[in-house]
Amino acid sequence: MDSETVVAPSAAGAPPQHGHVEHHFEDASQQKDAATVGMWVFLVTEVMFFGGLFLAYFAYRQAYPVAFASASNNTNLLIGAANTTVLICSSLTMALAVHFAAIGKKNLIVLFLILTLLLGGTFLSVKAYEYHDKWVKHEVPGYNFDCRTDTGAPCADAAHTPLFFSLYFGMTGLHAMHMIVGVGILLFLITQARKGRYTPAWHTPVELFGLYWHFVDIVWIFLFPLLYLIDRSAMPK
Amino acid sequence: MIAATPPTEIKKNFFNQKQGLASWLLTYDHKRIAILYLLGVTFFFAIGGIFAALIRLELATPAGDLVDSNTYNKFFTMHGIIMVFLFLIPSIPAVFGNFLIPLMIGAKDVAFPRLNLLSWYIYMIGGLFIITVLLMGGVDTGWTFYTPFSTSYSNGYVVAAGMGIFIAGFSSILTGLNFIVTIHRMRAPGLTWFRLPLFIWAHYATSMIQVLGTPVIAVTLFLLVLERGLHIGFFDPAYGGDPVLFQHMFWFYSHPAVYIMILPSMGVVTEIITTFSSKKPFGYTFIAFSSVAIAVFGFIVWGHHLFVSGQSAYAGMVFSVLSYIVAIPSAIKVFNWTATMYKGAVRLTTPMLYALGFIGLFTIGGLTGLFLASLGMDVHLTDTYFVVAHFHYVMVGGAIMGFLGGIHYWWPKIFGKMYNEGWSKISAVIIFIGFNLTFFPQFLLGYMGMPRRYHVYPPEFQVLNVLSSAGASVLAIGYLIPFCYLLYSLKYGPDAPPNPWGATTLEWKTQSPPITQNFEVTPVVTQEAYTYTTEEVVHVG
Numbered sequence: 001m002d003s004e005t006v007v008a009p010s011a012a013g014a015p016p017q018h019g020h021v022e023h024h025f026e027d028a029s030q031q032k033d034a035a036t037v038g039m040w041v042f043l044v045t046e047v048m049f050f051g052g053l054f055l056a057y058f059a060y061r062q063a064y065p066v067a068f069a070s071a072s073n074n075t076n077l078l079i080g081a082a083n084t085t086v087l088i089c090s091s092l093t094m095a096l097a098v099h100f101a102a103i104g105k106k107n108l109i110v111l112f113l114i115l116t117l118l119l120g121g122t123f124l125s126v127k128a129y130e131y132h133d134k135w136v137k138h139e140v141p142g143y144n145f146d147c148r149t150d151t152g153a154p155c156a157d158a159a160h161t162p163l164f165f166s167l168y169f170g171m172t173g174l175h176a177m178h179m180i181v182g183v184g185i186l187l188f189l190i191t192q193a194r195k196g197r198y199t200p201a202w203h204t205p206v207e208l209f210g211l212y213w214h215f216v217d218i219v220w221i222f223l224f225p226l227l228y229l230i231d232r233s234a235m236p237k
Numbered sequence: 238m239i240a241a242t243p244p245t246e247i248k249k250n251f252f253n254q255k256q257g258l259a260s261w262l263l264t265y266d267h268k269r270i271a272i273l274y275l276l277g278v279t280f281f282f283a284i285g286g287i288f289a290a291l292i293r294l295e296l297a298t299p300a301g302d303l304v305d306s307n308t309y310n311k312f313f314t315m316h317g318i319i320m321v322f323l324f325l326i327p328s329i330p331a332v333f334g335n336f337l338i339p340l341m342i343g344a345k346d347v348a349f350p351r352l353n354l355l356s357w358y359i360y361m362i363g364g365l366f367i368i369t370v371l372l373m374g375g376v377d378t379g380w381t382f383y384t385p386f387s388t389s390y391s392n393g394y395v396v397a398a399g400m401g402i403f404i405a406g407f408s409s410i411l412t413g414l415n416f417i418v419t420i421h422r423m424r425a426p427g428l429t430w431f432r433l434p435l436f437i438w439a440h441y442a443t444s445m446i447q448v449l450g451t452p453v454i455a456v457t458l459f460l461l462v463l464e465r466g467l468h469i470g471f472f473d474p475a476y477g478g479d480p481v482l483f484q485h486m487f488w489f490y491s492h493p494a495v496y497i498m499i500l501p502s503m504g505v506v507t508e509i510i511t512t513f514s515s516k517k518p519f520g521y522t523f524i525a526f527s528s529v530a531i532a533v534f535g536f537i538v539w540g541h542h543l544f545v546s547g548q549s550a551y552a553g554m555v556f557s558v559l560s561y562i563v564a565i566p567s568a569i570k571v572f573n574w575t576a577t578m579y580k581g582a583v584r585l586t587t588p589m590l591y592a593l594g595f596i597g598l599f600t601i602g603g604l605t606g607l608f609l610a611s612l613g614m615d616v617h618l619t620d621t622y623f624v625v626a627h628f629h630y631v632m633v634g635g636a637i638m639g640f641l642g643g644i645h646y647w648w649p650k651i652f653g654k655m656y657n658e659g660w661s662k663i664s665a666v667i668i669f670i671g672f673n674l675t676f677f678p679q680f681l682l683g684y685m686g687m688p689r690r691y692h693v694y695p696p697e698f699q700v701l702n703v704l705s706s707a708g709a710s711v712l713a714i715g716y717l718i719p720f721c722y723l724l725y726s727l728k729y730g731p732d733a734p735p736n737p738w739g740a741t742t743l744e745w746k747t748q749s750p751p752i753t754q755n756f757e758v759t760p761v762v763t764q765e766a767y768t769y770t771t772e773e774v775v776h777v778g
Contacts, residue, residue, distance in 0.1 A: 024346035024423075026759075034348040034422040041414045045452045052456035052486055056471055059482055067477075141476060142468025160477040166469045170460060 032204055039208040043215050046178075050219055053171050057226060060163050067157035069231035071147060071164035074139060074155070076130060080228040083126045084220065090119035091217045098210040101193075101203035109193045109206065116213070117186045120179055127176055134165070141166045168227055175223060178216045185209055250653065250750040265350035266753055271336035272651070273357050274327060281323035281364060284371075286713070288316035293675075293709040296702050301693045309692035310377035311393065315367075317380030322402050323364050325636050326494060329501035330447070331360070331412055333643045334440045336651060338416055340744035340751065341434050343425025343760040348418040356411040363405025370394045370401065379690065381491070384472035384483040388464040396466050399458040406451045406458075409497070413447030416440055425743070427762035434742045434766045435511075435524050439504025442528035446493045446500075446535060454490035457483065481546055488539035496535040498632055499599070500528055502639025503570055506592045509646050510574050512740040513589040514581025517767045520573045527566035527573075534563045544615045553612055560610035567603050571596060586738070587661040591642030594669045598634025602627060605680065620690070623683025626676045634672055641668070641719065648723065649733030653750040656726040660718060668715035674708025741767050 025031040061068045097112035138146040141162035147155035155161045189209060192198065198206055247253065251268045261269060291312050295303040304312070335353065339346050347353050370376055376393030378386060387395050420441050424433075461483070463469040470476020472483040511518045518524055540548060540556030548556075574596055583589070605627040608614045618624060645665075649655055678701040683689075687698050694702065736745035747756050 022350075023754075024344065024348075024350065030422060034418050037421055038349060038414060038418045041417055041448055045410050045414070045448050048449055049452035049456050052453045052460070055486065056460070056482060059479070063479070064477070141470055162470060163477045166463075166471055166476065166478075169469055170463060170471070174456075174459070 028202070035204050035208060039211050043211065046215060050171075050174065053167070053174065054222070054226075057167050057171065060160070060167065061230075064157055064160040064163065065231070067155070067160035068164050069234045070149070070156035071161045072227065072230065072232050073149065074137070074147060075168070075228045076133070077228055077232070079126060079130060080224060083123055084224045086119050086123050086126070087217050087220050090116050090123070091214055093119060094210050094213045098203075098207050101198045101206040102200055104200040106193065106196050106198075109198060109203075110190060113186060113190045113193055113206075117183060117190065120183050120186065124176060124179055124183070127172065131169075134168075139165055140169070171223055171227065175216065175219055178219070182209075182213055182216055185212075248748060249752055250748065251753045252750055254753045263354070265346070265354055267335050267339050267347050267350065267353060268651075268751065268753075268755075270353050270357055271332050274331040274335060274360070277357070277361060277364065278324050278328050278332060281319050282328075284368075285316055285319035285324055286716070288312050288319070290709065290713060292316060293706040295692050296694070297706045299694050299696045299699050299702075304692065306692055307377060307392075310379075310690070311375035313690060314376050314379050314393070315371055318367060318376070318398060318402065320632075321380055321494070321498075322405050323360075323367060325498040325632055326409055327360060327405075327412070328498075328636065328640050329505060329643060330416070330440060330443055330497070331356075331408075332640075333436075333505065333647060334412070334416060334443075334501060337647065337744055338419055338437060338440060339423065340747065340755055341437055341742055342420065342423060342428055343743050343756065343762065344419065344423035345754050345756075345759075347415050348423055349415050352411055353415055356408045356415070359411070360405055360408035363401045363403075363408060366397055366401025366404060370398045373397075381487060382458075382461060382483075383487075384461065384464070384478075384480045385474065388461060388470075389473050389475065396462050399462050399465075403455050403458045403462075406455045409447050410451045410455075413444035413451070416444040417448065420444075425760050425762055431522070431525075432762055432765050433525075435507040435518060435521065435528075436504040436742075438525040439500050439507070439528045442532040443497055443500045443504075445529075445532050446497050449536070450490040450493040450497075453486060454494075457486040457490070460486075481543065481548065484543050484546055485539070488542040489536075492539040492542065493532070493535040495628070495631065496531055498636040499639075500531060502595065502636045502643075503528065505639045505643040505646070506574065506595050507570075508740075508742065509588045509592040509642050510577050511767055512646075512738050513584045513586055513592075514578045515584075515739065515769050516577055516581035517765075517769060518573065519576035519579075520569075521765075521767070523569050524573050527569040530566040531563060534559065534566070538563055538610075541610050541615070544612055545619050557610055557612050561607065564603065564607060567599075571600055571603075586645075587656075587658060587665055588642045588646035588738075590662060590665040590669075591638050591645065594665070595635060595638040595642065598630050598638060598672065602630030602634055605630065618683060620688055621683035622679040622687045622689055625689050626679035626683060629676045629679070633676070638668075641665075644719070644723070646738070647744075648726070649737050650744055650749050650751070652727055653733050653748075654726045654730035655733050655737065656730055657722050660722040664715050664718035664722075667711060667718065671708050671711030671713075671715045675705050675712050676708070678702070678704045678708075741769060 021028050021031050025034070093112045093115040097109050097116060100108035100112060134140055135143075137148075138144050145162055145165070147158065147161045147165070149155055186209070189206060192205070251266055255264075261273065264270060264273075291303075292309075295301070295309060295312070301309070335347070338344075370393075373394055376391070376395055376398045378391050378393060378395060382395070382399065420433075420437060460471045464471055464473060464476070464478075468476075470478050472478040472480050474480070507518060507524060538556060538560045540552055541560045543556075544553050574592075605623070609618060609624060609627060645656070645661060682698055682701050682705075685698070687694055733749045735748050737749075738745075743760060743762070744751075746760060
């Protein structure tokens, strides 16, 4: 093939620096495009990752509807709903952090990242409380499992209720792990933001972390109805 | 016209621009990372090969006289796990994909060089887990980890093995992600999608599978580990679960994973056949889209692994028909390779011998897949040596032939040295003969009803088993010879010119081995990837 040649504009081999175009990119917009596409592809892999658990949930819910309806009454609706609100608020604060990064308000970036961190931490603490509650009530499969309704009677279709709780811990546990990773990244972003690293020209990490955080929120938006709401009232108390 | 100029002094290249162990272990250069991967996969190929040898040694006689059945279970399990997850899946993408994708698209590196290095470390940590399992006494579940045996009854180190595969899987995911972004965003000016080499299309399709499929095996193994380690059950009926769900989730990844192994190989073979026929590939767009079609259809055929697992008959019929459909894009490729050679100036170099071997063996592997995709036949052939022979024709006859073809084709580019053509042709022929001698008898054994995964068998099967074991030793010698002459060439081989084969794709436009930045100046592409004119064909070697 004939190829004409042109001199590459960027200085090849220059050491990579924060906020600057790394040596293998032609310009800043190519670098940002690549990072954004990369993040979206990563989120696709996350959808598939959680997808396996959703598949297991749907297969077993379809097979054992009575066990699932009965066991879902043992989740704490009030706490679950409150925690959902906390998480949705954290998405708002995250979106505001991205917004202020785009217009270069350093102090507001830091403020809203810290608020996001606090809300995320609250969510995780409440989740830990719920786990403890389940442990005390013998609702952890494999460890003296004994599912009881409010009246003290055994849960309906007792042979299959452990599946509900296995899925409960599997799904919320995987979600919580993503939250913990998110909290770790938030701590990093806050220290960087305090140093004024993020400018309107370059704040890709804040923006892309925002995508991740919203994704983790959206997973919860699906988990909440699946585990706390569906068919909850179908069972006689 | 490209002429080989005798080098007067040692030229700057990615080997000598930086030196020392740290410059390798901390490198962001995709070419160096490719070589790190080459060392890794070669190591694991050798370990997996040792287990294959032990299996064939045991099967040389009908009695179980070498090891007991528990140990034999561990042999084939370790062989399968290491070969599938630590050799076949990373082999071509992580080595040649890493080395060549930026070169072929005229980029300085992949989109995320640090992530690329991280992928290698993740792969090695996953491998370390598997090696640890091996040293502690192995695992006996088969590489498929079927529940409830794996979660409740197995005496092996299932959790550690599962963790190892889980970790190595992330290396595969991140590599696929890196390639997708690289191919989308890093192409040289003028390099449109339909000017891309077909190797790139094959890797794009492979990356799609890696990105969409691998997370599912990851979550499946996550659940497996929860069930075995913490008794939080999902699959064991004792916990109310269903073992068939595990099989669905396992094969949702592991069938497409077969295409992770074979698609890059098809990409390699396409490049080799085009170059050594000195002719534009017949039906460029058909070859390109057949790669994508294989990736897409590959995701909807997993149920053909469950024909005898209690899946409904209707589901079985649907999966059977869908499995036949995958044969169409696969056959398109075989037709197009053949048509590319027709009236081309075919040169029977070593890479070309491997490519031709690939076409024949892949065709046998593919057509016997159709036997297994038909419901009635499969009931007879399930879990027999027919299945073993079928997938070894695809994975060894296909993927490894492609890998070896790729090594011989790009060796001059990667290391800047020419190897001995005589020895390399001899070893290619030995490998072809050894391979067929090993695996063809297994078709007959399986058809006669010999089940897989047993170390004792009725005496009437001995003749064919001895043939197979004999073939395995020929194959082993065939694999050792390239190891010798390739290493020899590094020190004593003549220097390679930039384009020894007269190929047209971009990686041959830069020097051999390339400089760290790949090209002195960013290339601008004005033509399709394969534009041959009689003047440009150069016969060397």
